[in-house]
Amino acid sequence: MGSAFIVTTSSGFEGEGRREILKLLPSSEARKLFFKGNLYMECSLPEVEAIEALRAADTTYLGRVFPVDAEVKISAAKASVDAISDVVSGIGDLGEGDTFRVSCTRRGSHEFRSRDVEVTVGMRLEEETDAVVDLKSPSKTVVVQIFQDFAYVGVTPSVNLLVKEIKRFRKYAKGERPFTRAEFKIREAIKAFDVEVTNDFRVLDVGAAPGGWTKALAGMARRVVAVDPADLHPSVEEMSNVTHLRCRAEDLPDDIGMFDLITNDMNISPTESAEIMNALAELLREGGAAIMTVKFVTRERRRHTREAIGILEEAYTDFKVKRLPHNRNETSVYMRKKT
Ligand SMILES: C[S@@+](CC[C@H](N)C(=O)[O-])C[C@H]1O[C@@H](n2cnc3c(N)ncnc32)[C@H](O)[C@@H]1O
Structure with a gap:
């Protein structure tokens, strides 16, 4: 079974990040998302194998890697929080003995905050499953990555949330350049x-x-x-x-x-x-x-x-x-x- 991910890259270096992924995982596809510094990647390998390949490699442009199970079309309205909860609930990866945390990153303009998503989804999952919330060291993480009209959601063992070090930094827009490198x-x-x-x-x-x-x-x-x-x-x-x-x-x-x-x-x-x-x-x-x-x-x-x-x-x-x-x-x- 294949896998999908949101991968953050150095802003302005999305093309380089994409090439880095394709070199490491030739059976993958990666495309830029509208919000700078983000790629959506699909791979024919199972989630763990793809993550391990990315973890082991010495990369320059890749930052965080979030496994994705589903995509939800949303709007700016508050009702989108429930739409996201419905989809997360349907993934059904949480059970007895699991602890979890919901982690939402929101990009764009909405009538709700990331925290609203985290609380609503967390409460719903606690009601529906035997898993319990643990904000400090959860065994699983519910990932919600929002890009204005889309939310990518995933439920994954927390160890599969990869954080790589970006070694080449962003190309700065005019006036944004740091005063010294x-x-x-x-x-x-x-x-x-x-x-x-x-x-x-x-x-x-x-x-x-x-x-x-x-x-x-x-x-x-x-x-x-x-x-x-x-x-x-x-x-x-x-x-x-x-x-x-x-x-x-x-x-x-x-x-x-x-x-x-x-x-x-x-x-x-x-x-x-x-x-x-x-x-x-x-x-x-x-x-x-x-x-x-x-x-x-x-x-x-x-x-x-x-x-x-x-x-x-x-x-x-x-x-x-x-x-x-x-x-x-x-x-x-x-x-x-x-x-
Ligand atoms: C390459 S710059 C330092 C850049 C700095 N590390 C930064 O991050 O912005 C070198 C600096 O050394 C200072 N400098 C040269 N001789 C010095 C001295 N004898 N005592 C203190 N500063 C000195 C210069 O005034 C200059 O600002």
Whole structure:
């Protein structure tokens, strides 16, 4: 028996997402939906096999994958909630011993909210079946994906809800472009080096302007102290957990406290940058991590990395070096403070 899915993709890269699916699952069909970043995919393989093939593959454009059992034509009216409930009820995949959660995503304009769908469908299923609602870790999930005039519904073991990481980001409409793509670089580095940033962290970000890294880090940590003589983007400057020290990293005031992580994206020579990192190590807690970009100021890339690490070895250990997709004329170095 075949299977069907809604697959989200990087917005503006639906064509690439579709090609990725067809390459992995040649027996499938995928078409763009009217709402950007969404594909409807049908496959001749059973649901689990298709999901496993997508799960195992290293993909670039695919995000979430929602199994679909049925399609419902709906309208903007409230009565559509009952139409959706009727179809979900007819799928009949829930029984004794099952726990479930209804998860609705609504796109478009309707006289009802996603929550109305979740509550109505959930109550109906609890009435009609022996399954019970469990919002935290349900064994099954009832998926309702609404695209204005259509709802795609499915009942699936929760493990079949696949979440893949989109690695190429959207093409931005005019005026929508982020103020810097550097934000992606620090996210990539944190992931690639497996750095844990928790919400009690104090982070020192040197060479911070215009603030892409600071913004990303401020979303993960308790406080980010951003150091740069240049301006931060206003949207970063006004973040409540960001402190901007408008000075050079060599001229920090004495009383700025200790940090759990230091990040450095200064556009200066690697050796100069490494010397500054060594001086900053006294502000890093024992065993704390640091991420630094080595800027290739000449074509002798290896030499720059080697020289920088040669200096950094005085204060740091456990070096890892990676060129990440967002690194152009540079590479990223991870290290930990020597104990
Ligand atoms: C590539 S930009 C940093 C981009 C930043 N990571 C972001 O996400 O927006 C390099 C920055 O390093 C700063 N910089 C250069 N030398 C510095 C120094 N000695 N101390 C502090 N910042 C410095 C520059 O002013 C510049 O804003």
